[in-house]
Amino acid sequence: MEAHVERLEKVWAEPAGIVSFLTSVDHKRIGIRYLFTAFAFFVAAGIEALVMRAQLARPREGLVSPETFDQLFSLHGTTMIFLFVTPMLSGFGNYLVPLMIGARDMAFPRLNALSYWIFLASGLFIYSSVPFGLAPNDGWFNYVPLSEKAFTPDKNIDFYALGLIFITISTTAGAANFIVTIFKLRAPGMSINRMPLFCWAVLATSFAVIFALPSLTVANTMLELERNWGFHFFQPAHGGDPLLWQHLFWIFGHPDVYIIFLPAIGIVSSVVPVFSRRSIVGYEWLALATVLTGIVGFGVWVHHMFATGLPQISMTFFSAASFMIVIPSGIQIFAWLATMLTGRPVLKTPFLYVLGFVVVFVIGGLTGVMFAAVPFDQQTTDSYFVVAHFHYVLFGGAVFPIFAGVHYWFPKMSGRMYHELAGQVSFWLVFVGFNLTFFPMHVSGLLGMPRRVYTYPSGLGWDAYNLLSTIGSGVLAAGILVIVLNVLWSLRRGAPALSDPWGGNTLEWSTSSPPPHFNFPVIPIVRSADPNWDLEDRRQDALRLERGELLLVDGHQTLATTVLEGEAEEELHMPSESIWPFVLALAFSVVFFGLLLHLYGVATLGCILVAGSIAGWHRPQRELQDQ
């Protein structure tokens, strides 16, 4: 047994050092990088938000100019959506999916590395606009005609459009990787109806990505062609239509709300049963609701456009679809509540964040249902009521679960416990700060305060609510600071974590904390949806390790199984470290900077580099040896 483990160590080990840093394909390292990088962008966008709140603290404040304010909210929104929430959840997915399904890596480890490098490169691409004062400034949905050359001649919009096309490559590749991993690499016996709900959520999200992102790519490509190459898509004077942008954007944008929200739900569904000390109630219903949410999300895009004057009948259809989304959300809320009420809840930090999520999300859901009524929407559109609503949904729906996940999986990832008291303090600061920041915005919105204004006159009754909001954002920031300090402190000083500090039900808790490079010394065999609670099965795994069965020690190996039943099928050889993903991401950066600066020679060179890196990546040696 010792010998087997040693051999695995040798096969999977990635040495320390810069080379290994650039070539690593270990999904755990990549996952953690995703988490850190996305969090850094969260901090950046948070600082932008604090500056905005400072500017809005009192009427006629002059901290920033109107132009800067435009850039602040645009960059804040764009960063939060594309560079924080989505990649943060990819980070969790990357780290956890292979562990949860009992695999040793993702289906395409090198593609996985590529996704990360492109995410990093595109984020830096967008942020390279900041030192030049050219950050995107037309809001996160970048409506034409304002974003056209005639009205925004500078490169602000090009940073936005090219940056988003760039990051789409990363997100799409990541989604395809998740789908194949979940379909093909589950441990034997993990039929699709025994898969952890987190994996269901990642699966549904990934499908939504596959079908939603092309629309964003098309919209931004058209915009670039129009701005820089003289094409016409959105200008009525040339036979185009500005509403085309809005349709294309929201065909992507609404599913994107669920792309953000579904993995967060997956985190909640992971935490709830463990801290309620029982299996989740209504597993099938939750899985179904997850899939339904992903699908119905595509039917609702027009509700972002109720104020544009579409034909009545189509408005009615989309209004109905918007109401319908309430059904799967309702199912989920009730399943979680039922689990909590019939279990024996343990109020640790992750669970507190989940409770906070439920409260905030229900409020956000209620205001959301209000919008689904067309007349109400037309009254409040573009007011601070909307800002309040989407922060309840996005912060409540995604950031609370993310913080739950950070605390819940911290011991697994680091091998140490976080500080519980500090965790609880952070929760209360975040919860109170959040509501103090965003609840008053409902009121100021109903009192008529429009969104995206850099200042306002006094005497409209908005002053107190804005001041409260700004104070709230300070409290919120303090809470987030406590989380950061807790993580930094615990990484060094935290009590050592056992492999399973929470009594978790999924497979990641069956291996050590942090897991070895190869995840599992022996591929587990699974017979229920709570595999880590099946003590007998885990004992069998240990016995098989003794006997030397199903170890797969000849190279980077894992087991492929069938899509639905999860029956063992063949041993797969996975690719190991490679520099090409990093090189390819660099090559793509050359292309995008070339396009941005109108250096088309450079862009062409970049394309050649891209083709060359792809060829280098696929140098056939390996496969030839196999055969």
Next chain:
Amino acid sequence: MTTVAYARRATEPTTEAAPRSASNGWWGMVLLVATEGTLFAVLLASYFYVRFKTSGGWPPDGIADPKLLRAFVMTVLLTASSFFMYAAESGIRRGRQRALVLGLGAAFLLGLAFLGLQIWETVVVARELTPRTDAYGSLFFTVTGAHSAHLVAGLLLMAWIQVRAWFGVYSQRRHLGVQMAAIYWYFVVAVQLAIFVSLYLTPRI
């Protein structure tokens, strides 16, 4: 299902027989095609959106209907190439190397011919209609341009697979590369069919 039976089946991966279900690479390619297919669906939807928002004729006033003959020939050539691709793929599934090499070669040449005609077509159309003319021109060239880009990628992929086929890399059991190239190529062909119907035929009805 008893534990014992299950554990036995699970611990003996069927490495000998060909896998029963589709492999990772197959799924990866299918997902790539799904997302790229969506891209073209969105492009064509934009085309129709602008068209139905345009009052008056289509193509807009003063622009002639697209000519059918060359586009028709192109579509036929490309469709034919997909049959050769199929012959290559089903050939190697039975272990026939010759069928593989010849099929791939024919499909590649037809694709190349298509590309030549596409360039000719673009030059001819561009005499009276450019992307800068109006939204119609922009959409026309964006759609066909995007397709050409995918076609070139498909040709490069095929050339690669081709060369490897000459060296006898593929066998009855291991020919995932061929399968993947074929899926991609069928996709390129299907998009051309959609383009022919949407951009060339529908303006005439």
